[in-house]
Amino acid sequence: MKIKNIIKGLEVEKIYGSLEKDIKGISYDSRKVGSNYVFVAIEGFESDGHKYIDQAIEKGATALVVTKDIKVDEENITVIKVKDTRDSLARISSNFYGNPSEKMKLIGVTGTNGKTSITYLVKSILEKANMKIGIIGTMGSVIGDELFNTSNTTPESLLIQEYLYHMIEEETKACVMEVSSHSLDLKRVEYCNFDIGIFTNLSRDHLDYHNTIENYFNAKLKLFYMTNKCNIINIDDIYGRRIVEETKDLDISTITYGIVEKATIYATDIEYHLNGVDFKLNTPKGSIDILFNIPGEFSVYNALAAASCAYYYGIGLNTIKEGLQSVKGIKGRFEIVPTNRDFSVIIDFAHTPDGLEKVLTTIRQFSEGRVVAVFGAGGNRDRTKRPIMGETVGKYADFLIVTSDNPRHEEPGRIVDDVIEGVKKVNKNYIKIVDRKEAIEYAIKNARSKDIILLAGKGHETYTIIGDEVLPFDERQIVLDILKKMEK
Numbered sequence: 001m002k003i004k005n006i007i008k009g010l011e012v013e014k015i016y017g018s019l020e021k022d023i024k025g026i027s028y029d030s031r032k033v034g035s036n037y038v039f040v041a042i043e044g045f046e047s048d049g050h051k052y053i054d055q056a057i058e059k060g061a062t063a064l065v066v067t068k069d070i071k072v073d074e075e076n077i078t079v080i081k082v083k084d085t086r087d088s089l090a091r092i093s094s095n096f097y098g099n100p101s102e103k104m105k106l107i108g109v110t111g112t113n114g115k116t117s118i119t120y121l122v123k124s125i126l127e128k129a130n131m132k133i134g135i136i137g138t139m140g141s142v143i144g145d146e147l148f149n150t151s152n153t154t155p156e157s158l159l160i161q162e163y164l165y166h167m168i169e170e171e172t173k174a175c176v177m178e179v180s181s182h183s184l185d186l187k188r189v190e191y192c193n194f195d196i197g198i199f200t201n202l203s204r205d206h207l208d209y210h211n212t213i214e215n216y217f218n219a220k221l222k223l224f225y226m227t228n229k230c231n232i233i234n235i236d237d238i239y240g241r242r243i244v245e246e247t248k249d250l251d252i253s254t255i256t257y258g259i260v261e262k263a264t265i266y267a268t269d270i271e272y273h274l275n276g277v278d279f280k281l282n283t284p285k286g287s288i289d290i291l292f293n294i295p296g297e298f299s300v301y302n303a304l305a306a307a308s309c310a311y312y313y314g315i316g317l318n319t320i321k322e323g324l325q326s327v328k329g330i331k332g333r334f335e336i337v338p339t340n341r342d343f344s345v346i347i348d349f350a351h352t353p354d355g356l357e358k359v360l361t362t363i364r365q366f367s368e369g370r371v372v373a374v375f376g377a378g379g380n381r382d383r384t385k386r387p388i389m390g391e392t393v394g395k396y397a398d399f400l401i402v403t404s405d406n407p408r409h410e411e412p413g414r415i416v417d418d419v420i421e422g423v424k425k426v427n428k429n430y431i432k433i434v435d436r437k438e439a440i441e442y443a444i445k446n447a448r449s450k451d452i453i454l455l456a457g458k459g460h461e462t463y464t465i466i467g468d469e470v471l472p473f474d475e476r477q478i479v480l481d482i483l484k485k486m487e488k
């Protein structure tokens with residue numbers, strides 16, 4: 001594609017050199033530049049892409065997108081100066097891949113908790129309506145029948161556009177994408193043509209990045225100004241009600257959902273049990289009973305969000321029911337590990353105070369024995385939430401084993417101490433075992449009849465991040481190995 005076509009719609013300050021060159025690819029990382037590439041120099045948090053321009057040229061870049069004045073051989077290298085290279089990266093990536101989001105139904109899901117589950121529920125329902133669906137999110141990206149692992153929940157704009165392009169090639173009709181607050185702030189989803197935006201809930205998280213919950217909210221809010229057709233909002237959440245208020249003058253539809261507040265789509269007759277939750281799904285076009293296979297109130301909210309999306313697309317209630325009921329579970333979301341013992345082990349991704357409260361109150365509804373929580377907090381991420389996580393788990397669990405969870409570059413013992421600071425305020429029944437495998441082993445070896453052991457934080461992850469290393473760590477397998485060892 002010629003440079004002049006790639007930069008269509010780009011806000012350009014100055015251009016040096018020819019726009020007639022053919023471009024074979026785009027990269028914002030000098031190490032990944034190939035022959036006849038555009039290199040986009042981004043001023044990041046750790047480093048500045050402008051420092052790597054020489055390397056990018058050496059590797060074959062023939063065009064540069066920059067924000068700073070630079071000196072290069074203008075005969076051979078085209079330089080495009082812009083105000084914002086993150087925004088520019090999103091624009092040129094979308095152009096390069098033929099603006100794929102305009103050729104499909106794109107559904108964005110944002111909020112602190114529930115995003116991943118909702119993407120899989122939407123996929124399940126739309127598939128029952130004979131639509132081929134792609135996913136971009138925490139558990140990787142689903143394109144056709146393949147799963148591609150991504151390190152971010154919402155990848156960089158270049159990768160998003162590439163994935164959407166491949167989805168179109170696979171004749172995918174819709175993509176459900178988890179949209180993180182970081183991605184909204186860092187313009188990864190700019191120029192994505194969203195049909196629908198879904199809001200789940202908002203609670204304390206990522207304050208290391210956003211500093212205040214208000215900034216965090218404002219980042220999420222952006223999505224609801226980007227959608228073209230419909231915003232789907234949980235109005236039982238105070239921030240959901242704010243989104244409805246803030247976007248009320250936009251010329252798009254709003255569907256609200258909830259259990260408590262008067263919403264467009266709502267649940268009644270809710271009956272909770274350990275293996276799921278039954279409820280009546282009510283819509284303006286009628287009601288239907290749902291036997292949902294994932295327990296907890298949070299599951300009702302997730303199901304309502306997905307049902308609202310399907311409802312907007314005119315999918316009938318029976319198909320919605322079929323789609324919801326055919327989901328037997330979602331990896332790492334209230335996942336019960338089969339132990340064949342008189343105690344239970346549940347793996348859940350909960351890693352925020354609100355997420356932990358939701359999963360623990362759900363367990364509390366059915367627990368007949370003790371609730372034992374094995375959990376920790378991630379390193380190089382929001383420190384302020386650690387004691388609050390400790391206090392929350394301390395309130396709901398009978399016994400706590402505070403351990404490591406992706407320490408990254410921090411000293412794991414110190415992170416555990418930060419968590420314990422909060423635990424101590426409410427509960428004295430805790431133990432510190434920094435090594436997560438040993439912590440799980442301790443929980444299982446000391447389990448009593450009817451105990452429920454919650455392994456919180458890792459969820460679907462099958463690795464642990466220590467320093468820059470990503471090491472294998474699959475909790476399902478670890479539990480089974482420990483049980484096997486105990487049999488000997």
Ligand SMILES: CC(=O)N[C@H]1[C@@H](OP(=O)(O)OP(=O)(O)OC[C@H]2O[C@@H](n3ccc(=O)[nH]c3=O)[C@H](O)[C@@H]2O)O[C@H](CO)[C@@H](O)[C@@H]1O[C@H](C)C(=O)N[C@@H](C)C(=O)N[C@H](CCC(=O)O)C(=O)O
Binds near residue numbers: 044047052151152180
């Ligand atoms: C804070 C943050 O989000 N940082 C993201 C950001 O990094 P950055 O732009 O600051 O990169 P940098 O390291 O300073 O480098 C600046 C530029 O120099 C370039 N460079 C660097 C070295 C070199 O040799 N050559 C070169 O060209 C880099 O490619 C980059 O373009 O842009 C990178 C490329 O897209 C992201 O990978 C990176 O995410 C980091 C890894 C991250 O962990 N982000 C987390 C916080 C995040 O985004 N999380 C959300 C939410 C998850 C949740 O909900 O729990 C997510 O969506 O995943």
